[in-house]
Amino acid sequence: MALIDRIEDLIKAEFNALLDKADDPKKNQRQILTQLEEALSECRSTVVQVICEQKALARRNQTLAKKAEQWQQQAEYALQKDREDLARAALLEKQKCQQAQQHIEDEAAQLQQAYDKLEQDAQTLTEKLNQLRHKEAQLARREDTATTQLKARSVASQQSIADALSRFEYLERKVERVEAEVDSYELVSKEQAQWQALETLAREEQVDKALAELKQKTQPA
Template identity: 35%
Template structure:
């Protein structure tokens, strides 16, 4: 593909349609911008060569125009000297120079048209490039904005989850505390300890009963003595 057909394809292309069809619009826009920049460099290089050709043609035109005047003067000189043959030869050279001038002028006109076309194409391509860069900038801003929003949403969700976990852990600690209070109330009340206490109570009851019987016996003995003394 020549530089000019590629440039025409780029200028006539619809950037939005290309980006819509692309799987990776960011990658596509980078490639488009790279292609445009490379094409611009090539077109400007071609323009520089055309400008150089134009300068060369302009110098050539000046030279042959000067030669045209010289052959005109030579023909007049030959006529004044009675040398019609030389005058004819000088006029023939002048005619050839005139034809060359016409060719150079046509060449310059074509070069001017080519330069004008290149200038127009460069302007359009530059505008396309500016549009592409603007789209790239807008795309990067959208990516940055979306990334920031996603980061914020993730942070908010994370904070919500952290808060929920914190509340759940706080509830668990409260339940542990309540269960601890209940367990503390049952300390010392296990089965073995209760059995030992009951047996000890029985022993104590037996001692009390023995002491009670002793006191009753003593009291009964005293009452009997009093009755005997009274009888005597």
């Protein structure tokens, strides 16, 4: 059956290896899950069809068994009436019924094999689906964790940048304050120098005046 062959291919496929090599594991896993779910649905639907066919074969087999029994009775009755020709014909019909029963039994055996295989494949597909769904949940958790970590690191990075800018502004203000103090010291120094020069000039002027007075006093009359 084509379905069984396709299911066999899905069962043998190494999905974990395919996911590990995929560029987009999440998308690839969704596709694989869809394939498995569709195959499982078809598998169960086919199992139902097989069961229906088995029941139909069983009914046909019962009908043929009754006919064979009836032909057997007809053959016996014909012999009782000394109609060997009719007995032979009845036995021939009985033989046809038995041959048809044998074909039905062979077909039923094949259907049973298909049923057993489909049941086994359905169980295997279910296990694979559960494994992939578990892996899908793991991927989702990893994605959520990574997203959370990324947001946390982004906030931390923004906070670090804000802290760095704050420290830079603090240092900038500190430098400006120091520069202002230096400027103020230079201004005070210049004022002090000017005052000192003026005081020196005033003292020199007083000394010159005192020297002139001393000269007048010491000159002869």
